[in-house]
Amino acid sequence: MNQVHEKSSAFEYLTTRKDDLVGWARKFSIFPYPFVTACCAMEFMSVSSTMYDTDRFGAALPRFSPRQSDLLMVVGTITHKQAPILKKVYEQMCEPKWVMAFGVCATSGGFYQNYAALQGIDKIIPVDVYIPGCPPRPESVIDGIMQLQDKIANASHPIINEKF
Amino acid sequence: MDQGLLERLRERLDGDGREPVFAHGLLVVQLPREALLDTVKLLKDAFGFDLFLDVTAIDWPQREPRFDVVYHFYSTRDHVRVRLKTTVTMADPVVDSLLDHYGSAHFMERECHDMFGIVFRGNADLRPILLYEGFEGHPLRKDYPKEREQPLVRYRE
Ligand code: SF4
Numbered sequence: 304m305n306q307v308h309e310k311s312s313a314f315e316y317l318t319t320r321k322d323d324l325v326g327w328a329r330k331f332s333i334f335p336y337p338f339v340t341a342c343c344a345m346e347f348m349s350v351s352s353t354m355y356d357t358d359r360f361g362a363a364l365p366r367f368s369p370r371q372s373d374l375l376m377v378v379g380t381i382t383h384k385q386a387p388i389l390k391k392v393y394e395q396m397c398e399p400k401w402v403m404a405f406g407v408c409a410t411s412g413g414f415y416q417n418y419a420a421l422q423g424i425d426k427i428i429p430v431d432v433y434i435p436g437c438p439p440r441p442e443s444v445i446d447g448i449m450q451l452q453d454k455i456a457n458a459s460h461p462i463i464n465e466k467f
Numbered sequence: 468m469d470q471g472l473l474e475r476l477r478e479r480l481d482g483d484g485r486e487p488v489f490a491h492g493l494l495v496v497q498l499p500r501e502a503l504l505d506t507v508k509l510l511k512d513a514f515g516f517d518l519f520l521d522v523t524a525i526d527w528p529q530r531e532p533r534f535d536v537v538y539h540f541y542s543t544r545d546h547v548r549v550r551l552k553t554t555v556t557m558a559d560p561v562v563d564s565l566l567d568h569y570g571s572a573h574f575m576e577r578e579c580h581d582m583f584g585i586v587f588r589g590n591a592d593l594r595p596i597l598l599y600e601g602f603e604g605h606p607l608r609k610d611y612p613k614e615r616e617q618p619l620v621r622y623r624e
Pocket of ligand 1: 341378379380405407409413436439
């Protein structure tokens with residue numbers, strides 16, 4: 304009886320490295336938190352909707368709470384007045400977490416050099432991937448997501464203590 | 468646009484140190500700051516300029532008096548607008564507040580104070596509105612260095 308659950312074929316188990324396995328799992332389940340402040344938002348909408356569809360990369364479902372997300376997408380100009388908010392959002396995210404600077408404003412301040420604009424979010428929080436362009440083309444965003452996935456896949460992923 | 472009304476307004480405003488002229492199809496009135504409140508009252512009560520559009524300033528670093536303070540008013544009945552211009556010096560950048568005549572003056576004067584450091588006598592609440600507490604200087608003055616940063620968060624090393 305119950306043929307379905309009977310053990311049959313040769314492939315019962317496989318071996319892999321822990322970091323490869325965890326990295327593979329993590330890189331396809333990115334939950335982005337869009338911190339959207341300016342015109343780049345238009346491109347963010349276009350890249351996440353049907354035409355370009357970041358869901359194909361396992362990075363589609365935006366979580367509008369930093370506590371539930373692991374990728375902070377900083378989309379747009381950050382002013383000095385807003386910097387404390389960005390920092391607080393970053394600190395509320397659980398490890399492991401990654402940060403994407405989307406567009407030149409988030410990357411370096413872009414063409415704004417004045418009393419108001421922060422000259423790049425990496426002055427206050429660490430950044431994993433920078434996407435150039437004002438605004439970036441959807442292809443560059445997808446390229447950025449794939450670079451981030453490579454980075455996640457090749458990183459070490461401690462799950463029990465720092466060594467393992 | 469009611470050219471007749473503007474023409475009557477121009478005649479009425481002439482004198483008392485005021486110089487009304489037409490520029491780019493707009494009635495522009497240069498006036499001493501002492502005449503500001505009376506002129507605004509006249510515009511509002513006798514000519515129906517019921518909408519206070521904005522107040523801003525212009526910095527002329529080489530000139531004394533250094534600042535122009537510029538007001539725009541609009542009449543929703545006659546669909547015309549008028550511009551008032553007055554000057555203040557660097558040492559005494561004070562004009563009277565329009566708060567008694569237009570409630571919307573509150574926020575606009577705060578912004579002008581943020582950006583140019585113009586003081587509006589009679590507006591008791593000139594806290595920063597676009598800038599933040601602790602910001603030093605007035606960023607739209609020409610002598611504010613464009614690369615000067617006043618961050619609220621400490622930079623990473
Ligand atoms: S990079 Fe360009 S498109 Fe993006 S927020 Fe800055 S100015 Fe806007």
